[in-house]
Amino acid sequence: MRTVGFLVNPIAGMGGAVGLSGTDGGVEEAVRRGAVPHAAVRAARTLSLLRDEDIAWCTCASPMGEDVLTGAGIDSYTVLYRPTVPTGAADTTAACRVFLAAGVDLIVFCGGDGTARDVFDAVGGEVPILGIPAGVKMYSAVFAVNPAAAADLVRRAGDIPCRDSEVMDVDEEAYRSGRLTARLYGYACVPFVPERIQGGKQVFEQQDEERAKDDIAAFITEIMLPETLYIIGAGSTTARVMERLGLAPTLLGVDAVVNAEIVASNADERTLLALLDEHPRAKIVVSPIGAQGFVLGRGNQQISPAVLRKAGLSNLIVVATPAKLAGTPLLYVDSGDAALDREVGDSMLVVSGYRMAQRKRVVHSE
Amino acid sequence: MQTKILLDEGEMPKRWYNIQADLPTPMDPPLHPATGKPMVPDDLRHIFPMELIRQEMSTERHIDIPGEVRDILTLWRPSPLYRARRLEAALKTPAKIYYKWEGVSPPGSHKPNSAIPQAYYNREAGIERLATETGAGQWGSSLAFATGLFDMECTVYMVRSSYDQKPYRKSMMQVYGAECIPSPSNKTRSGQAVLARDPDTPGSLGIAISEAVEDAAAHDNTNYALGSVLNHVCLHQTIIGQEAREQLAMVETYPDVIIGCVGGGTNFAGLTFPFAGDKMTGKHPETEIVAVEPAACPTLTKGLYAYDFGDVAGLTPMMRMFTLGHDFVPPAIHAGGLRYHGMSPLVSRLARDGVVRPVAYRQNEVFEAAVLFARTEGIIVAPEAAHAVKAAIDEALRCRETGDAKTILFNNSGHGNFDFSSYEAYFGGRLVDYEYPVELIKESLARLPATG
Numbered sequence: 001m002r003t004v005g006f007l008v009n010p011i012a013g014m015g016g017a018v019g020l021s022g023t024d025g026g027v028e029e030a031v032r033r034g035a036v037p038h039a040a041v042r043a044a045r046t047l048s049l050l051r052d053e054d055i056a057w058c059t060c061a062s063p064m065g066e067d068v069l070t071g072a073g074i075d076s077y078t079v080l081y082r083p084t085v086p087t088g089a090a091d092t093t094a095a096c097r098v099f100l101a102a103g104v105d106l107i108v109f110c111g112g113d114g115t116a117r118d119v120f121d122a123v124g125g126e127v128p129i130l131g132i133p134a135g136v137k138m139y140s141a142v143f144a145v146n147p148a149a150a151a152d153l154v155r156r157a158g159d160i161p162c163r164d165s166e167v168m169d170v171d172e173e174a175y176r177s178g179r180l181t182a183r184l185y186g187y188a189c190v191p192f193v194p195e196r197i198q199g200g201k202q203v204f205e206q207q208d209e210e211r212a213k214d215d216i217a218a219f220i221t222e223i224m225l226p227e228t229l230y231i232i233g234a235g236s237t238t239a240r241v242m243e244r245l246g247l248a249p250t251l252l253g254v255d256a257v258v259n260a261e262i263v264a265s266n267a268d269e270r271t272l273l274a275l276l277d278e279h280p281r282a283k284i285v286v287s288p289i290g291a292q293g294f295v296l297g298r299g300n301q302q303i304s305p306a307v308l309r310k311a312g313l314s315n316l317i318v319v320a321t322p323a324k325l326a327g328t329p330l331l332y333v334d335s336g337d338a339a340l341d342r343e344v345g346d347s348m349l350v351v352s353g354y355r356m357a358q359r360k361r362v363v364h365s366e
Numbered sequence: 367m368q369t370k371i372l373l374d375e376g377e378m379p380k381r382w383y384n385i386q387a388d389l390p391t392p393m394d395p396p397l398h399p400a401t402g403k404p405m406v407p408d409d410l411r412h413i414f415p416m417e418l419i420r421q422e423m424s425t426e427r428h429i430d431i432p433g434e435v436r437d438i439l440t441l442w443r444p445s446p447l448y449r450a451r452r453l454e455a456a457l458k459t460p461a462k463i464y465y466k467w468e469g470v471s472p473p474g475s476h477k478p479n480s481a482i483p484q485a486y487y488n489r490e491a492g493i494e495r496l497a498t499e500t501g502a503g504q505w506g507s508s509l510a511f512a513t514g515l516f517d518m519e520c521t522v523y524m525v526r527s528s529y530d531q532k533p534y535r536k537s538m539m540q541v542y543g544a545e546c547i548p549s550p551s552n553k554t555r556s557g558q559a560v561l562a563r564d565p566d567t568p569g570s571l572g573i574a575i576s577e578a579v580e581d582a583a584a585h586d587n588t589n590y591a592l593g594s595v596l597n598h599v600c601l602h603q604t605i606i607g608q609e610a611r612e613q614l615a616m617v618e619t620y621p622d623v624i625i626g627c628v629g630g631g632t633n634f635a636g637l638t639f640p641f642a643g644d645k646m647t648g649k650h651p652e653t654e655i656v657a658v659e660p661a662a663c664p665t666l667t668k669g670l671y672a673y674d675f676g677d678v679a680g681l682t683p684m685m686r687m688f689t690l691g692h693d694f695v696p697p698a699i700h701a702g703g704l705r706y707h708g709m710s711p712l713v714s715r716l717a718r719d720g721v722v723r724p725v726a727y728r729q730n731e732v733f734e735a736a737v738l739f740a741r742t743e744g745i746i747v748a749p750e751a752a753h754a755v756k757a758a759i760d761e762a763l764r765c766r767e768t769g770d771a772k773t774i775l776f777n778n779s780g781h782g783n784f785d786f787s788s789y790e791a792y793f794g795g796r797l798v799d800y801e802y803p804v805e806l807i808k809e810s811l812a813r814l815p816a817t818g
């Protein structure tokens with residue numbers, strides 16, 4: 001029998017229905033406009049599909065879980081944490097710590113990007129986590145596409161692999177005022193079903209994320225030229241390129257490399273511009289970030305329009321594993337410079353293996 | 367208005383056409399893998415019968431088709447030539463589109479055109495069993511069919527992943543009396559070596575070739591058979607183009623544009639070589655000949671013209687051809703028959719000389735074309751043949767732009783009746799548009815060891 005920790009952020013997703021984005025700091029406003037908690041409704045849909053599974057549930061007292069479990073017809077569970085109402089971020093992290101201490105195999109939560117960040121703060125990569133989407137808009141890649149898909153993943157967790165999935169830090173204050181800033185916050189471990197493209201005349205080999213990252217890194221390091229500045233963007237795929245060169249990557253930031261040596265670690269925009277002055281020949285290696293697959297403008301803000309223009313768009317190399325690309329039918333660019341976004345064109349080539357790439361459609365901004 | 371143009375059985379060509387006779391200069395010889403010296407016929411005797419080795423190296427313009435082979439070919443030949451009127455109407459093109467339909471053979475493609483003569487010459491040489499590899503299953507089924515007719519045994523090493531995924535191809539070989547073994551297997555040393563390293567390997571064409579060659583070399587009564595790439599296979603396929611030329615002459619036409627898909631290059635060679643001969647000898651110097659390949663494995667459009675091995679392990683002779691490098695593993699596109707790093711040396715030579723123009727397409731656009739073809743002409747084509755369909759449609763659309771009423775001829779090399787999972791993936795939005803990143807690879811070529 002597997003042990004699963006389950007919690008709901010009861011106020012997640014309340015803003016959307018009343019025209020707000022996200023609810024961090026805006027609950028009262030949302031309630032005033034007549035929002036009703038619907039994270040519980042979304043979570044109940046997932047749980048009702050898991051009623052007959054052999055799962056030992058650990059949860060929080062109402063309104064952070066118990067009420068949803070009973071509502072979904074699950075009446076055998078253990079309440080491990082009692083929140084204070086109104087609930088807050090501290091309740092999410094505290095509940096997760098208790099789940100970890102109880103030895104859960106998986107933590108399932110229902111909420112938005114903010115909830116994902118809070119869960120990640122407590123859990124890191126210690127056990128797999130999985131989000132049931134309830135928030136307004138999800139940038140983190142830790143959510144199932146819908147409640148039914150979440151149920152399927154919970155049912156199969158343990159038998160299917162996990163992958164590194166981005167947790168994004170979305171500044172909701174800025175978002176409400178119409179600006180989106182989303183930083184790469186960390187990598188959680190999330191169960192996923194490998195896409196198997198079958199039939200044809202050859203089965204697709206099982207898509208092994210780690211092997212795919214190695215293949216991409218092998219190719220990129222093979223084509224690296226001497227006396228050329230390489231700006232290596234954030235993320236676990238680009239990090240593998242650094243590791244292959246024997247260098248220590250900044251997982252959540254941008255590094256710069258010349259002749260297989262680090263010339264700047266976790267570089268900011270100014271440092272990158274200065275390096276570009278010094279090294280006229282430059283390449284930028286980035287990976288799409290987050291659930292939507294943002295190539296530019298999310299998670300790699302240091303690689304600004306000025307940096308991109310100075311290096312030249314033709315020197316942008318995009319890399320991503322096949323599994324990641326299978327989950328993002330479109331790629332997004334939103335560099336903050338609409339003219340630059342347009343120069344990217346309607347499609348781009350994404351290196352997805354050793355000497356192999358995929359042509360992907362590109363959407364500009366949103 | 368005529369839709370099908372048919373020849374009588376008595377009008378089937380009696381000779382194969384050997385394009386080597388019409389090349390301005392001779393082909394570069396294949397090189398021995400160990401010594402790097404030009405191969406001599408004796409080097410190949412332990413796996414091929416002398417007559418096929420002779421055909422491989424021949425520069426005679428015509429080679430007679432044995433009567434016994436012709437008798438068997440009449441089971442489905444001459445194959446029909448179709449005028450694709452409904453497709454033309456859907457495209458609103460002034461172009462006339464003709465296609466040669468090779469899916470009428472019992473196994474469903476052009477492959478038996480060479481399987482029958484290969485089995486015949488081996489039986490004549492006293493060989494009792496043939497060993498071969500198959501990736502897609504088309505060639506394995508064809509050789510199984512052919513050896514059965516000559517009372518020979520046949521062992522097919524089928525790439526493990528296909529073996530598991532295409533159970534009906536395996537059943538087809540069984541019905542024809544062949545033994546179909548998933549590769550890598552425990553029957554050969556090369557197979558054992560791979561299994562020891564990776565018991566769960568899905569296998570590859572390269573491994574399967576090694577197994578079949580090893581099997582043939584180890585048994586006196588057994589030879590090896592290859593279904594593509596080689597000169598003698600191209601030669602056997604020229605019956606397609608000779609028939610087509612005859613059939614078009616019956617409606618007083620000669621094509622302006624001729625199109626075929628290329629994996630190892632043999633169905634393309636089969637349709638186009640008789641016309642390429644006309645082009646090179648000045649009879650029809652303006653004919654356009656187009657070879658269509660996948661963007662994921664763009665041997666002719668993006669490869670190097672160099673000496674390279676025919677297999678992954680480097681056991682075969684080195685041939686001068688367009689290649690992406692024998693260590694290149696093409697991604698798992700659905701046109702499995704087009705996943706080959708190299709290309710027929712003859713087709714390569716014509717591409718280098720500018721007689722043939724190569725183009726490359728991505729998977730989704732190819733399937734889109736195949737679906738349009740099915741909805742107008744009825745035939746559901748193999749993913750390989752769909753590449754030719756796509757190029758023909760694009761040519762016809764260009765004619766709509768220019769108002770040019772060109773005559774387009776393409777080879778419809780096989781049916782897709784075992785390929786529905788590929789169509790399903792297309793409709794499900796799961797087909798990946800792989801593309802060989804040639805610019806990135808070129809940048810690094812200066813730093814890579816020379817390939818020849």
Ligand SMILES: Cc1ncc(COP(=O)(O)O)c(C=O)c1O
Nearest residue numbers: 504594629630631632633703780
């Ligand atoms: C239907 C079909 N067409 C084309 C090919 C490609 O081979 P070739 O280029 O030798 O004709 C294959 C190979 O499996 C095939 O099955």
